[in-house]
Amino acid sequence: MQDFDSPSISVVIPAFRSGKMLPELCNRLGKILQHINAEYEVIIVEDGGGDQTWQVIQTLAAGDNRIRGLLHSRNYGQHNAILSGIRVARYEVIITMDDDLQNPPEEIPALLAKLAAGFDVVYGTPMQQKHGVLRDVASQVTKRMLESAMGAEVSRHISAFRVFRTHLRGAFTDYRNPFVSIDVLLTWGTTRFAAIPVRHDSRTVGTSGYTLSKLVRHTLNMVTGYSVFPLQLASWIGFLFTLFGMGLLVYVVGGYFFYGSSVAGFPFLASIIAIFAGAQMFALGIMGEYLARMHVNSMGRPLAVVKEETFPLHNSVNREML
Incomplete structure (x- = not known):
């Protein structure tokens, strides 16, 4: 077992039409992670974007055996994609982050330092978000509704940039509901949450696939799916x-x-x-x-169906969880 100040790391990245950004993201991640622990992996889950992103992931994986790819058969949503990656992660700590370079990999050491202070989940809260006004308002409304579902004050500071201990996924191993909120699922395994301010960069390529209507739909799914x-x-x-x-x-x-x-x-x-x-x-x-x-x-509808992968899944338990 590694010293938890430098744990082995699995990074999970949901990808949606982000092929142009992934090479730079993986390059920056590699520079940071190799200084923390040589034992790490980057799991990129292509969520049915229908462009050339999967081909980019295959190329990256062919050039670096620490990069692993999953291809969903269709678009299932960001949280479902993250859950697919979480379920095949192999190392002690899981980091989730967006694919658009707005979550700087250079902030990872700060998140890990906070995690080592005795917490199980640490969020990187943007100092200043670089989204549009409507998107920012919708995000704030979502967080207020999430506070009811999570029952935790830290919900006001959640973001897609999060670090947590891998053993927490044991609390939702049998979860099969197609409506997924990673943040609510994490509350099933711990109450030790924290958040720290991190830099939030502007998106330089493409536009976000997370529209206002999708945020509203996610809020509705989250509140009716996890709260009475x-x-x-x-x-x-x-x-x-x-x-x-x-x-x-x-x-x-x-x-x-x-x-x-x-x-x-x-x-x-x-x-x-x-x-x-x-x-x-x-x-x-x-x-x-x-x-x-x-x-x-x-109806027993699956959370997600993996159409293709860039690595063999030797762990049959993880395959069953997809």
Whole structure:
């Protein structure tokens, strides 16, 4: 076993139409990792981008046996791609990072130093994000919702640039839900989280595949997939509107008995009916989301299917987990 100040390292990178950036990323990673520990690997998971990225990965792997590639049969999403890489990682510590060079490899030693201070998971929080305004706002909303799902304050500082101890994956070995949030899964194995500020570089090639709509979809999947908060919210909305309806009934009946008149105006009554109907539909919609997830889970849909790989998977357990 290595001294944990210089652990063996598996780097997992989900790749989506990033062939132009991967050579530079792997070159910078190699310069940093070889000074930390000669025993390391870089696992690049091509998530069905449909371009030449897989050919680039094959070329990189052919030139360096520490670079390993996985090709998904189609696009399954960033977190599913990361999970595929996590499940075949061989070393003591796993580092996940984006493929767009916005997570500087030069910040890895700082993350490892924080991990060695007694934590199990350390996030590299961008000092200043280099995304658009709408993307930044959506990211902040996602993090607030993730706080409910994770039950951890560190959720406000999460990022795709994370370091964690490999043994944590034992907590979600049997996870089969196609809706994946790596950050929530990590909370199943530990409560020792930390975050440190790191540099966040601008993207110089291409555009991000993580659009605003995908962030919204991921937030919805995450909250309904790992939390009962929406159901509780629906219950409270129903309870509050029931109280409101009872109060309105007392007001109408009281007005009739004490003043001999009723509340005048069809628009008023129509508005009240519309409010109650809206509350009911809102609650039914939330319950429908949960039922839909139960239906998807019952179908046994895989998290991801690996179409091709640049290395033999000798570990049959890891193959079964894909």
